[in-house]
Amino acid sequence: MPRFQIRLLKSVEEFRQCEEVQRHVWGMVGASREVLIATQKCEGAVIGTLIEGKVVAFIYAFLGRYHGQWIHWSHQMAVEAEYRDQGFGLRMKRVHRRVALQRGIKSICWTFDPLQSRNARLNIARLGAVPEEYIVDCYGRFPSVLERGLPSDRWIVNWKIATRRVEERLRGKTPVFDSTLPRVNDTRLTSQNFPENTNIRLGLGDRRLLVETPGQTEAMRAQALPLAERWRMETRHIFQHYLAKGYRAEEFFPPRPETEGRCFYLLRRGA
Numbered sequence: 001m002p003r004f005q006i007r008l009l010k011s012v013e014e015f016r017q018c019e020e021v022q023r024h025v026w027g028m029v030g031a032s033r034e035v036l037i038a039t040q041k042c043e044g045a046v047i048g049t050l051i052e053g054k055v056v057a058f059i060y061a062f063l064g065r066y067h068g069q070w071i072h073w074s075h076q077m078a079v080e081a082e083y084r085d086q087g088f089g090l091r092m093k094r095v096h097r098r099v100a101l102q103r104g105i106k107s108i109c110w111t112f113d114p115l116q117s118r119n120a121r122l123n124i125a126r127l128g129a130v131p132e133e134y135i136v137d138c139y140g141r142f143p144s145v146l147e148r149g150l151p152s153d154r155w156i157v158n159w160k161i162a163t164r165r166v167e168e169r170l171r172g173k174t175p176v177f178d179s180t181l182p183r184v185n186d187t188r189l190t191s192q193n194f195p196e197n198t199n200i201r202l203g204l205g206d207r208r209l210l211v212e213t214p215g216q217t218e219a220m221r222a223q224a225l226p227l228a229e230r231w232r233m234e235t236r237h238i239f240q241h242y243l244a245k246g247y248r249a250e251e252f253f254p255p256r257p258e259t260e261g262r263c264f265y266l267l268r269r270g271a
Helices: 012-026 033-041 088-102 117-126 164-170 217-223 225-244
Strands: 005-008 045-051 054-066 069-079 107-112 130-135 154-160 185-189 195-200 208-213 247-253 263-269
Touching: 005 088, 012 033, 012 045, 012 054, 012 069, 033 045, 033 054, 045 088, 054 088, 054 107, 069 088, 088 107, 088 117, 107 117, 117 154, 117 247, 117 263, 130 225, 130 247, 154 164, 185 208, 195 225, 208 225, 217 225, 225 247
Parallel strands: 069 107
Antiparallel strands: 005 045, 045 054, 054 069, 107 154, 130 154, 185 195, 208 263, 247 263
């Protein structure tokens, strides 16, 4: 791994480089350097990963209120493609947590696409954040190269950074996958090796349920966009239905031997 530094960004040039990262990741700039500079001055947090003095990843979070409490709203996190899957997202989140706690902030919230398994693994499985709301087409249809024109459905997650759950996840403790739990959906592989739903059950009432989601969302959107759109609409219906019945998305299990290389959300009803 290259030598790196993770810290609050300072210079105008560093904030400009955040614009470049946005262009490379999303094909557009959603937060200009002016916004980032103002955020840093007003108790928000713009945290970057620098390699040889260049910003290759960043987090942008502004100060806000959610459910009546002061929070950091982490609006963007982006990592240049060549530096993904090297742990920089997790490291930046750890630094952000430390900064927020020093300022008396106990929760960091953000949105993410429920079908992006890389993000779900980081946010829920490794950090211990909990989805609290499912928002349909949260940002409308916007020209992100990752969205491919699909509705921008999002989870709102609350990362309660002073809790035992978060402490345990940051120490590497992860929940055990129970393959015997009832499954909301059955899947099979298509000729392109992407999963598709063959059966969806909306009448289940067990305390814990598993919902399978695809593990290669970006490849699916590039190679089988109609299937990706079906997944969007089908999982939207599943999550909205079971949330209305009192369930919440408590865990996410990424591809591992015990999951047979598949992805699952764990829905739980009650305490």
